[in-house]
Amino acid sequence: MAVISSETIPVTSEPDIVFVRRRVRETAAQIGLSLVDQTKVVTAASELARNTLIYGGGGAMQLESLNGPRLGVRLTFSDNGPGIPDIQLALRDGFTTGSGLGLGLGGTKRLVNEFAIESKVGQGTKIIITRWK
Amino acid sequence: MLLFQATLPDFCNRVEGGFLVQALSTGSVIAEVLAADEDSFLKEWVDDARLLKHNTAMAPEPELRLQCANFLASFRKGVQSGVVGKASDPQWDDLRGLLADVSKSRALQGFTAIEIAAFVFSFKKPLYHRLRQAEKDPLVLASQIWETTELLDSFGLYATELWLDTREAIIRRQQEEMLELSTPVIKLWHNILALPLIGTLDSARTQVVMESLLGAIVETNSRVAILDITGVPTVDTVVAQHLLKTVTAARLMGAECIISGIRPQIAQTIVHLGINLLDITTKATLRDAFALALERTGQSIRSEEAPVN
Numbered sequence: 001m002a003v004i005s006s007e008t009i010p011v012t013s014e015p016d017i018v019f020v021r022r023r024v025r026e027t028a029a030q031i032g033l034s035l036v037d038q039t040k041v042v043t044a045a046s047e048l049a050r051n052t053l054i055y056g057g058g059g060a061m062q063l064e065s066l067n068g069p070r071l072g073v074r075l076t077f078s079d080n081g082p083g084i085p086d087i088q089l090a091l092r093d094g095f096t097t098g099s100g101l102g103l104g105l106g107g108t109k110r111l112v113n114e115f116a117i118e119s120k121v122g123q124g125t126k127i128i129i130t131r132w133k
Numbered sequence: 134m135l136l137f138q139a140t141l142p143d144f145c146n147r148v149e150g151g152f153l154v155q156a157l158s159t160g161s162v163i164a165e166v167l168a169a170d171e172d173s174f175l176k177e178w179v180d181d182a183r184l185l186k187h188n189t190a191m192a193p194e195p196e197l198r199l200q201c202a203n204f205l206a207s208f209r210k211g212v213q214s215g216v217v218g219k220a221s222d223p224q225w226d227d228l229r230g231l232l233a234d235v236s237k238s239r240a241l242q243g244f245t246a247i248e249i250a251a252f253v254f255s256f257k258k259p260l261y262h263r264l265r266q267a268e269k270d271p272l273v274l275a276s277q278i279w280e281t282t283e284l285l286d287s288f289g290l291y292a293t294e295l296w297l298d299t300r301e302a303i304i305r306r307q308q309e310e311m312l313e314l315s316t317p318v319i320k321l322w323h324n325i326l327a328l329p330l331i332g333t334l335d336s337a338r339t340q341v342v343m344e345s346l347l348g349a350i351v352e353t354n355s356r357v358a359i360l361d362i363t364g365v366p367t368v369d370t371v372v373a374q375h376l377l378k379t380v381t382a383a384r385l386m387g388a389e390c391i392i393s394g395i396r397p398q399i400a401q402t403i404v405h406l407g408i409n410l411l412d413i414t415t416k417a418t419l420r421d422a423f424a425l426a427l428e429r430t431g432q433s434i435r436s437e438e439a440p441v442n
Contacts, residue, residue: 018335036397039398043368103408104370107408108406
């Protein structure tokens with residue numbers, strides 16, 4: 001599997017989330033994802049970027065387009081925030097420690113093909129999602 | 134024998150042939166050289182400054198000449214006391230005020246930060262040229278140039294900062310204008326409102342959207358409000374939550390909301406996310422939503438001519 005392109009975008013403010021969505025949409029369109037899949041991966045990126053900002057206290061997103069065997073886009077969100085103590089609970093629909101709907105993390109998992117989450121309490125969280133063409 | 138006891142911060146006092154010679158202070162020297170040939174100085178500087186074109190147009194010549202002349206006059210006033218000092222010293226109040234005006238007007242005209250700074254820095258060349266002619270002792274000359282460089286550099290930075298302030302003020306104003314722009318509540322028909330939503334629905338904008346919609350419901354006594362999201366590219370959980378809150382608030386005020394403009398890809402994404410919009414009436418197009426709104430308010434639109442079959 002080869003990485004065609006890679007860039008890192010900071011996620012430290014609301015306007016950054018808008019920029020994340022725009023870059024993900026451009027990259028997804030570039031590798032030829034269908035309109036539905038583009039919208040799915042952009043929505044997933046929007047959810048995770050907002051989590052990174054609100055719950056992780058800010059961080060960054062790495063945006064990669066992949067080749068092999070299929071084309072795809074891989075997003076890695078990382079922050080140095082408080083971490084998630086119970087990942088299974090966090091993934092459950094309707095669970096939130098904030099004031100949202102509690103659908104972001106579980107919903108994101110359903111919007112992409114691959115979903116990996118690593119989190120250490122007190123150290124931060126890293127979430128990697130991939131959407132294949 | 135010529136004996137130097139020169140250290141950099143304080144070598145204006147030198148010992149020459151056993152006699153202590155008190156050199157003129159840098160400020161006084163500058164005041165002198167500037168007084169000697171003000172007109173030719175100004176001409177030389179304006180000619181230089183005019184060539185500082187980077188990527189936008191330079192100020193019109195009369196304006197540039199006036200700015201240069203005012204700068205020179207303020208600068209001469211500043212060195213009158215004989216002390217160069219720092220840019221924040223009171224003797225430079227005039228010049229700082231002038232730079233503030235120049236930076237602001239140039240920022241509004243679309244000049245770049247580089248051009249603003251270069252305008253101040255371009256003052257160095259004609260000035261140093263004259264200092265070189267007036268002072269033969271290289272050590273004294275070096276100290277004069279260093280003192281003046283420090284001063285003019287901080288003026289350059291000051292001017293750049295003011296340019297940035299002006300630009301930021303413009304951006305803030307545009308953001309505020311956009312908030313207003315993006316939330317027009319339209320009275321579509323008797324008792325029917327429409328709210329075409331466009332672009333990013335972040336929390337600041339959603340707040341404005343909700344307020345203007347609720348205000349319009351009271352004002353027009355409307356019973357149905359159509360929220361059209363055709364122009365919203367992404368509906369994530371936060372956007373959905375904002376929409377749900379708006380619909381609930383409108384309902385509390387006795388108005389029913391219809392969400393229209395849900396495109397196929399948005400519909401699929403909402404389903405995957407698991408957002409429950411079942412309690413809300415939704416339509417694919419604004420046209421469908423309008424037809425439903427007419428029905429709910431007991432109205433109908435009929436063509437006067439008989440339909441041709």
